[in-house]
Amino acid sequence: MLKKQFKRAFGVLVLGLIPLALSVLTAGTAQAHGYTQNPTSRAYFCKLGTATNCGSIQWEPQSVEGPKGFPNSGPADGKLCSAGVGSFAPLDDPRNGTWPTTKLTSGAGYTFTWTLTAPHATSSFRYYITKNGWNPSAPLTRAQLETTPFLTVNMNGQRPGYTVSHPGTLPAGKSGRHLIFSVWDIADTGNAFYQCADVTF
Template identity: 60%
Template sequence: MRKKIGSAVIGLGVALLSVIATGSAQSHGYTTLPMSRQALCAKGTVTNCGDIQYEPQSVEGPKGFPAAGPADGTICAGGNSRFAQLDDPRSGQWPATKVTGGQSYSFTWTFTASHATTDFRYYLTNSSYDPTKPLTRANLNTTPFLIVPYNGTRPGTTAVHQGTIPSGKTGKQLIVAVWTIADTSNAFYSCADVQF
């Protein structure tokens, strides 16, 4: 009887450790201002999002963007096929945050786990961008309009980065925010549709 109880306790302990390890591996961060596609899915503003509605913080992919990182057409999902709904342009119908070129803006991330951070980089689409087609590097200005260095420090539960929305844009555009992790080979990706 004692052996059975001992085995059950060990089994429960292993199961609990697996759940804890899995939960922390899936917890990271995403942008909430401007509202990212994954945040819109998590809030239920956009439906038919698949797993991303439960894990908006988990869009993790290879770092080194734009020279490396996710393949064209998979940038918003971080190259993760499990979150492919984020790369679906939905005929250009993703809800967009209204912005004005030249305005000061508080770019905001929400985190569920903190990591040693290299930096945060923000990119904006160029004049070739078509919101009805999946995003490629050719549709982006590959020079970030905002870089926030962290030099290995960790953000708290939220981070707010003050920057300026680039001027000279019209219509619907896309901001790609990249959180580069210092001590892994990955980064987190967050795409936010904006309307100028």
């Protein structure tokens, strides 16, 4: 009798653990999304080891995810590069303007590239740039960015591939160090992905 009760209790326990195990596995894969390679983002420089002392972002540059709605909502000023994720706070540290940069030519054509580890139905990709005279030694805020994105790619809910390329034109009249802030708006969730790329014109 005891043996039967033990078997039944064990069976119930195993059946109860299966959904939990599946939810853990699903949550793990759901955290994989995307990052910018061209221009190279802070997150990707951390993955490559070019930038050090990055914390956990070095293992998951694709996971910089936060509430969408930028610029009216979304991550708070000073936390834009980390999307407000506490463990990714090293991305918000301006490092006194010493992050590695990608060299670009103002006003030239350029192809922006994302690597997606889990593509999502997408509203748009948008690219912003810092204003002339911005302070590269301070955490990024909305006031430091041009109000309008210089490139917007509307997707209307389509799901992109694992490598996404967006040909565009870089803003004219830029020189020296700047930052390109990329926003990937997801169509079927309340979130977006954010990437900060330091560049030199």
